[in-house]
Amino acid sequence: MMTSLRSRKLELMLGFMFVLAYAMAFPELYRSLNHGVLLLILPAVALLSWGLGPGGAVGVGLLLFPFLAALLGVAGVSWDKELRDAVYLMSAVGLLTGLVVGLFRFQYDRRWSAEEAMRKSQAQAEERNLELALFSRVRDGLSRDLEPLALMRGVVDALQEHPRFDSVAAYRPEGEQLNLVWWGGKQTLPDNFDATHEIVRRVAHLGEMLVLHSTEERSRAGLLGQRSLVAVPLLVKGRVSGVLVASSSTIDLEPRDVRFLEGVASQLSLAIDRAQVYDALREQEATYRTLMETLPDVVALFDGSRLLYLNPVGLRGLGYQRLDEVVGQPLTQFVHPSSLPRVAERIQRILVGERDALEEIRLLTRDGRELEVEAQGVLVQIAGHKQVMVSIRDVGERKRQQARIEYLAYHDPLTDLPNRRKLWAVAEALFVSDRRKRESPALIYLDLDNFKVVNDTLGHQAGDELLRQLALRIKEVLRQGDLLARMGGDEFAVLLPSADRASAQAAARRITEVFDYPFVLGEHAIHVQASLGVALYPEHGQTLDELARAADVAMYQAKHARTGIAVYDPAQDLNSLERLETLQQLRKTIQEGRFLIQYQPILSIQDRFISKWEALVRWEHPTRGLLRPSEFVPLAEEAGLIGELDLAVLKQAVQNQKQLGAELAINFSAVTLAHPNWVREVVRSLVEEALQPSMLWIEITESALLPERQKWLGGLVALRGLGVRVSLDDFGMGYSSLAHLKQVPIDLVKIDKSFVAEIGQSHTSEEILRAMLQLANAFGLKTLAEGVENRAQLEWLARHGCHYAQGYYIGLPMSVDQALEKVFSKVF
DSSP states (O other), rough: HHHHHHHHHHHHHHHHHHHHHHHHHHHHHHHHHHHGGGGGGGGHHHHHHHHHHHHHHHHHHHHHHHHHHHHHHHHOOOOOHHHHHHHHHHHHHHHHHHHHHHHHHHHHHHHHHHHHHHHHHHHHHHHHHHHHHHHHHHEEEEEOOHHHHHHHHHHHHHHHOOTOOOOEOOOOOTTTEEEEEEETTTTSSSSSTTTTTTTIIIIIIIIIOOOOOOOOHHTTTTTTOOSSSEEEEEETTEEEEEEEEESSSSOOOOOHHHHHHHHHHHHHHHHHHHHHHHHHHHHHHHHHHHHHHHOSSSEEESSSSSSEOOOHHHHHHHTTGGGGGGGTTTTTTOOOOHHHHHHHHHHHHHHHTTTOOOEEEEEEEETEEEEEEEEEEEEEEEEEEEEEEEEEEEEEHHHHHHHHHHHTTOOTTTOBBBBHHHHHHHHHHHHHHHHTOOOEEEEEEEEEETHHHHHHHHOOHHHHHHHEEEEEEHHHHHHHTTTEEEEEEEEEEEEEEEEEHHHHHHHHHHHTTTTTSSETHHHHHEOOOEEEEEEEEETTOHHHHHHHHHHHHHHHHHHHHHEEEEEGGGGOOOOHHHHHHHHHHHHHHHHHHHOOOEEEEETTTTTTEEEEEEEEEEEEEEEEEEEOOHHHHHHHHHHHHHHHHHHHHHHHHHHHHHHHSSSSEEEHHHHHHHHTTTHHHHHHHHHTTOOOOGGEEEEEEGGGGGGGGGGGGHHHHHHHTOOOEEEEEEEEESSOOGGGGTSSSSSSSEEOOOHTTTTTTTTHHHHHHHHHHHHHTTTTOOOOOOOOOOOHHHHHHHHHHHOOOOOOOOOOBBBBHHHHHHHHHHHO
């Protein structure tokens, strides 16, 4: 096309020069040739018509007459008929000549354009075929490699054969710059681009394609020597994983070159993405294999009747060494006959799509031993086949630990006697049966006189030994069926399943006789005495709480009267009127909400930071002064006011939480949990104070876990679903089986201070505490130790994985203002 334009310009220039020379020589030529000079214009007409084409030829022909007339006028020729006819004739001939020449030029141009288009099409086809060949080669290379750097190198090696690219390179973002990965061609590109280059700013950071043509553009990008350059980002999942650059120092790269490079970059990006996915899958497979082989639980795969896979833990647990020893073996080789029917049924149900639940079964080891395990299966599809993957956990050791802890939860570790919880559980069952049998149980409370003197004089070890010897002596004088329990400290209780006044007093006298001879404590032989209180059912109480209170009052009556033994006498119970008055005042105080709330800090052991506060209620009695919960909460429970008391404390504590700014723990009694409106009141308090539910902890006692009280826990489950968290108080001292922890919505367990107090003093108590922490951890529960009174206890708890600590060493109960000071002192 450029050649055609230059040729046409030359033709037109020659034509105009001929016309100019003709015009200048016309007067002389006319004098010599007369009218014949008119013919000499025809070559110029033909030349101009050839250069201008058909349209221009017509114009030339039409302008010929005025042009000749003007020349004749300039030459001073007078017009006559002959001259006019000659000019007309020459104008017609000129017009005809121009038309003929213009038509010839039109045909020539068409033929030349067709040939040029064919040549261009052939050239484009060849270039297209080359690009397709290169693109095919690139795709073949991308399909073979699965490593990102190898993929980039392969693409660069293929593109360097492109005739329009002088230099091709791949770069990878590293920090704030692009570093060269691989290059091909003349390598006129730099080894890296720093953050100031346009390629880094636009391509690597923004993910935009960059095309540079002009010298100014290349200079701004910090590039010299290239005629044009294209940089395309390699986008993988929206992130730039590399940059593909092609340049030419001889030609300007055209849009088709840019599109071709963009297409190659797109394929390379997909290949890199595929390679990264493959790497991720390979790493994931290695992770899953490692996970399977290092899991503490057994994982087995069944096709319905035969074993397909067993992880190393399972092999060792069942007594096998190699996988090929178990693969393909039937269920009967691994499942105990007693569990086999149920297991087979469960597997078949799983294969048809039913969900499985965790269930205890028994397995057989290679040497015939039985294993107690928990198993749960799930349906999986591998290579198009339905299979059952079973997760198995050995629960034998946990059940032994649980049985041990359950035993310790109901027994005193010092004397191995039943504790208060056990006494209450046996007594409640006994009272229910006695109402049917019409029998009359009796309860005896025993308290040593001046036991503190023994501890202070001979030490706590001597005091512990005295309690052990006393327990053995009392057990020897009781009847079979009588229950001796240690209530705590130097207090004991004896439950007589069936006794009238005389037999109960006789039992009390037998107990006092054990004090007639001394107790040998190391090198010392000492005499001690005790005070016993006797209460009879139903004479002195219709419930266990009433009977226990009566026995306690009688014991103090015996202590004060120094009689040794006293049977409860209501007439001497001077507290009855006072209790009635106190009850009325308590009811009024609850209605008016006039309670003093103190807050005891709870330390996050790992962070060594006060993360929670427990709200503790105190009562400013008009005459008795500040009363602790133990002095009025039992009264509130007996009077049915405990629910109202708990909700009043909740409302006031939630208001104070805005100042504390930390999580808040509030005690709720089992009676409150049974209140029909307690959930609504909790939610209302949270909404009114705009307190996030996750900032509130509700503490419940283990009595809430009794099987007959499970119906109370519906509201607890609902609150926990909103985000409120639940902690279990006095863990290890309560009524329930620890198996309930799997069913009850609990986030944290509080370990009773009686276990913490023995840290550093009793190895047995430390083992019990360690087992409790391990068991709680097995259930996925956080742990909080109460009664931490020294640094040694805190450090022991930290070493053994306890999460939180509470006690006088951490901080005493305090007002809101004191609590705020405590928080700041801990922070700074």
